[in-house]
Amino acid sequence: MSVILKCDSISKAFPGVQALDNVQFELCRGEIHALCGENGAGKSTLIKIITGIYQKDSGNISFNGKNIHYKSAQECRGAGIALIPQEIQLAETLTVAENILMTNYPLKRGIVSWKEMYKKTGELQKRLGRTALSFRPDETVKNLNMGQKQLVEIMKAISMDVKIIAFDEPTSSLSEEETESMFALVKQLTVEGVSIIYVSHRLAEIFRICDRVSVFKDGKYVGTRDTGAVTPRDIITMMVGRDIKLYERTEQKETGEAVLEVKNLKWKNKVKNLSFTLNKGEILGMFGIVGSGRTEMARALFGIEAKEDGEVYIRGQQVNIKSPEDAVKLGMGFVTEDRRSEGLSLVAGVAENVTLPFFRKFLRAGILNFRKEHAEVQRFIDLLNIKTPSLETKTENLSGGNQQKIVIAKWIGADSSIFIFDEPTRGIDVGAKSEIYRLMDELSRKGNSIIMISSELPEIQTMSDRLLVFKDGEIVKEFTDVFALGEEQILEYAIRS
Ligand SMILES: Nc1ncnc2c1ncn2[C@@H]1O[C@H](COP(=O)(O)OP(=O)(O)OP(=O)(O)O)[C@@H](O)[C@H]1O
Numbered sequence: 001m002s003v004i005l006k007c008d009s010i011s012k013a014f015p016g017v018q019a020l021d022n023v024q025f026e027l028c029r030g031e032i033h034a035l036c037g038e039n040g041a042g043k044s045t046l047i048k049i050i051t052g053i054y055q056k057d058s059g060n061i062s063f064n065g066k067n068i069h070y071k072s073a074q075e076c077r078g079a080g081i082a083l084i085p086q087e088i089q090l091a092e093t094l095t096v097a098e099n100i101l102m103t104n105y106p107l108k109r110g111i112v113s114w115k116e117m118y119k120k121t122g123e124l125q126k127r128l129g130r131t132a133l134s135f136r137p138d139e140t141v142k143n144l145n146m147g148q149k150q151l152v153e154i155m156k157a158i159s160m161d162v163k164i165i166a167f168d169e170p171t172s173s174l175s176e177e178e179t180e181s182m183f184a185l186v187k188q189l190t191v192e193g194v195s196i197i198y199v200s201h202r203l204a205e206i207f208r209i210c211d212r213v214s215v216f217k218d219g220k221y222v223g224t225r226d227t228g229a230v231t232p233r234d235i236i237t238m239m240v241g242r243d244i245k246l247y248e249r250t251e252q253k254e255t256g257e258a259v260l261e262v263k264n265l266k267w268k269n270k271v272k273n274l275s276f277t278l279n280k281g282e283i284l285g286m287f288g289i290v291g292s293g294r295t296e297m298a299r300a301l302f303g304i305e306a307k308e309d310g311e312v313y314i315r316g317q318q319v320n321i322k323s324p325e326d327a328v329k330l331g332m333g334f335v336t337e338d339r340r341s342e343g344l345s346l347v348a349g350v351a352e353n354v355t356l357p358f359f360r361k362f363l364r365a366g367i368l369n370f371r372k373e374h375a376e377v378q379r380f381i382d383l384l385n386i387k388t389p390s391l392e393t394k395t396e397n398l399s400g401g402n403q404q405k406i407v408i409a410k411w412i413g414a415d416s417s418i419f420i421f422d423e424p425t426r427g428i429d430v431g432a433k434s435e436i437y438r439l440m441d442e443l444s445r446k447g448n449s450i451i452m453i454s455s456e457l458p459e460i461q462t463m464s465d466r467l468l469v470f471k472d473g474e475i476v477k478e479f480t481d482v483f484a485l486g487e488e489q490i491l492e493y494a495i496r497s
Pocket residue numbers: 014015017018019037038039040041042043044045046086387388396397398399400401402427
């Protein structure tokens with residue numbers, strides 16, 4: 001296959017970190033090429049340089065045999081190189097069609113042709129299939145769910161004559177079905193001659209759809225392999241630099257009395273009369289497809305949304321949770337799925353974010369003991385292997401996975417006894433994933449109780465003592481013997497119509 005893009009000796013520094021150090025990368029025409037590496041390895045930085053969002057400090061990029069020096073993402077897009085970013089960046093108040101065609105409005109005698117715009121958008125939706133057809137071109141973007149927004153980003157990229165698309169963890173917020181249609185689309189694009197760069201932590205996906213994989217570690221290039229010639233284990237070893245022990249559960253554990261009881265919880269038509277109990281020392285899994293009401297349930301329970309009906313009991317006492325503050329006072333902690341808008345204060349530093357729910361611990365006569373605070377934060381940084389130049393670094397400058405680890409540290413550090421983890425390992429590398437599983441296991445064995453919401457079947461099966469399957473805002477099935485289940489049995493309830 002002929003080479004379409006070649007990066008040589010690319011370096012890029014940010015204050016306090018060498019994000020990329022003399023790396024190389026080569027992409028062939030029609031190829032799907034994966035980028036792998038731990039959180040903070042430099043994957044997003046590399047594709048942001050390739051797609052014109054960041055400028056490299058040094059090195060060379062050639063595209064179709066010619067050196068390129070694009071100065072902006074717009075210029076890159078014009079040349080046919082587009083990015084589907086890790087964190088979706090659409091104009092929320094504009095319509096789908098406006099977002100897709102924002103930079104090239106079809107004009108008719110100098111006037112925007114809405115008819116043309118909707119027609120063009122409709123054609124793109126048809127190309128993407130069923131999920132893309134589930135919303136209208138004139139729908140406001142803020143009304144779409146994560147999966148649908150992802151598709152809008154993709155349509156935006158392919159609305160122009162595109163040669164290279166870089167995907168940054170595209171499936172992390174998609175349901176199984178959406179993931180399948182995205183894979184089909186990616187394959188179709190390669191048949192049309194488009195070349196794909198594919199960043200993901202999901203090795204199974206990479207081995208399924210990618211031709212080659214390049215591995216990075218701490219900003220350095222490690223190597224490139226044909227996916228047909230290696231195993232996922234080989235790639236993990238290249239990523240981590242050693243062989244790591246993945247978390248494995250060996251036994252089903254006994255749990256204690258009920259600590260949380262929810263009766264007839266109701267919120268809009270997303271949460272319909274939900275009742276369940278959570279026991280002491282239990283990890284209660286909640287599985288369902290994206291949009292099945294699990295997150296909405298958690299938000300209503302935690303006081304982020306005002307529930308419309310229902311009773312909540314903690315250790316037998318009825319409680320009235322009206323705000324997240326109330327929930328925290330009752331010993332609850334919530335690792336949110338949407339880290340950027342809810343989990344973190346992006347402009348605040350790492351330490352401030354971690355200790356936000358429990359900084360009072362470090363107050364003496366109203367004065368914050370920084371040394372104590374920082375020692376505690378450092379403990380989490382080591383434990384979860386968080387890559388940050390300093391404790392004061394603004395969290396918006398951390399890589400996606402490291403931001404997620406901060407959200408987890410924040411709640412584990414607080415003295416919570418009831419935890420809600422909503423998609424806790426989204427965007428987290430394999431090594432850290434195992435650490436988070438171990439931590440959850442340890443928390444529960446110490447008598448804490450955990451609700452774990454996840455759309456990843458293997459993960460939910462490994463972790464749950466008991467499992468509730470959600471569909472359309474209701475619990476459709478409870479499994480107590482999670483260990484013995486097959487994946488198909490669980491999926492059957494989640495998607496059965
Ligand atoms: N805009 C920025 N300002 C400062 N530092 C940054 C910025 N963007 C990235 N970094 C730093 O550069 C390093 C590489 O980050 P990058 O986002 O490329 O990692 P990644 O491989 O994509 O990780 P993840 O898997 O967590 O998404 C990290 O240490 C990160 O903190």
